[in-house]
Amino acid sequence: MVLSHPTALLVRLLHVTGVGVAVGGAVLTWAASHRAVSTGRADAVDGALVVAETYEWLFWGALGAVVASGVGNLGSLGLGVSGPETAWGTTLALKLTVLAAFLAGSAARTLSVSFAAARSNADAATAGRLRATYAVTTVVLLALVGFGEVLAHG
Numbered sequence: 001m002v003l004s005h006p007t008a009l010l011v012r013l014l015h016v017t018g019v020g021v022a023v024g025g026a027v028l029t030w031a032a033s034h035r036a037v038s039t040g041r042a043d044a045v046d047g048a049l050v051v052a053e054t055y056e057w058l059f060w061g062a063l064g065a066v067v068a069s070g071v072g073n074l075g076s077l078g079l080g081v082s083g084p085e086t087a088w089g090t091t092l093a094l095k096l097t098v099l100a101a102f103l104a105g106s107a108a109r110t111l112s113v114s115f116a117a118a119r120s121n122a123d124a125a126t127a128g129r130l131r132a133t134y135a136v137t138t139v140v141l142l143a144l145v146g147f148g149e150v151l152a153h154g
């Protein structure tokens, strides 16, 4: 079924809003852990861990909305969805492959943040690991945004 125009717009709005929450949150979490590394203060490390734990909840909510609305985007294109033999189809296939690997990596990231938060010995090394993790998260999310922009605007 092809979605009607206002519904398709709403689906796109949900897609872009979810992406904004995921990317903005990853940058904020990176910034909090960067601050903890730079100051080396224990309260900043604890703060960075709290921000990371909160982000993980937001991340999975936002990604749920992004994936659901991404499928909705395909629905609104209907028969206009081209196969992998076209540049558009290859971009979509690449985007979905990167996304699948990213979601698997994100499950590991969520687990490691929750283990780190459960330990009482969070230190500068913990903050350094968080900073690297959220730098990678931000870069992969931006790559997915790039694929999305190519899909939508060529």
Ligand code: HEM
Pocket (backbone or CB within 6 Å): 012, 015, 016, 019, 022, 066, 067, 068, 069, 070, 071, 073, 074, 077, 099, 141, 144, 145, 146, 147, 148, 149, 151, 152, 153
């Ligand atoms: C199952 C997952 C996903 C599917 C099936 C999907 C599908 C799509 C499709 C078909 C479009 C083009 C819409 C159009 O031409 O009107 C699109 C646009 C886009 N996607 Fe996704 N997507 C998914 C996940 C993601 C993720 C994880 C991100 C980024 C983190 C993302 C970012 C974007 C962006 C930024 C656009 C451009 C929106 C615009 O400028 O209007 N998508 N997506």
